[in-house]
Amino acid sequence: WYNIGQLSIQRAAAWVLEKYYQDFTIYNPYLDRVPSKKKHSGNSSFKYYDVDGNEENVEGHTRAVLTASARRRDSAHNERFYEEHEYERRVRKRRARLVTAAEEAFTHIKRMHEEQGPSVPMDPHEAAQSIFPSLARALQKYLRITRQQPRHTMESILQHLAICLAHDMSPRAFLEKYLVSSPVIQNDKEHRGVQSWGLVCEQLLSRPINSGTIFQLRQADVCLLCSVSRIPHFSIAEEIIHPKSNKFVLRLNSETSV
Structure with a gap:
């Protein structure tokens, strides 16, 4: 929910898109279905054969198969x-391995003036290339299980790592881009000069928004359905409190401890 002033529908749509890129999480279509290791077969696991040609037996077997299928559907939830629980467990496990690998990799890099012995100077990009192999496997597995690998290329990861090393950022700061999926603007694919969106509304776009106005913004697989509601008018009346209503007395009895 956002508070918005009196704007036209078109201006309100532009304002909503600004909030979308600032506050919303990145939409990942690959996570619409929880990844599962099990491969479900569409064929039934029950087979029956009519050897004697008895129709009653056929009907009985049919009812048994239908009952078993119904029970299997009921247990789908x-x-x-358990699939979602297992997936969350695997994500936490890969996340812990990634954090550990990043922390160990960052310990191998020091500023040249902090190194006492002889050393070969490297720029931030070369330093990133030198420590990237030690965390690449853990990062690749985490991006794969969270379905983020289409968003991040090796070159973009190296560039981000080089920037973090150049500014003395911590391993957690480097991983923040991959562990947190918001806001939308952090997605490298969203860094374009112009973002094209479609605006769908039954009213003229130049008209002001009113309570009950509904419009939709579309871009590829992303759809934002926006509805407008009016904030109610507040009627505030002063209430006078009697001066003696804020006074107290202490009542003592035989069981009162003072």
């Missing part, structure tokens, strides 16, 4: 629950 349990399978989904």
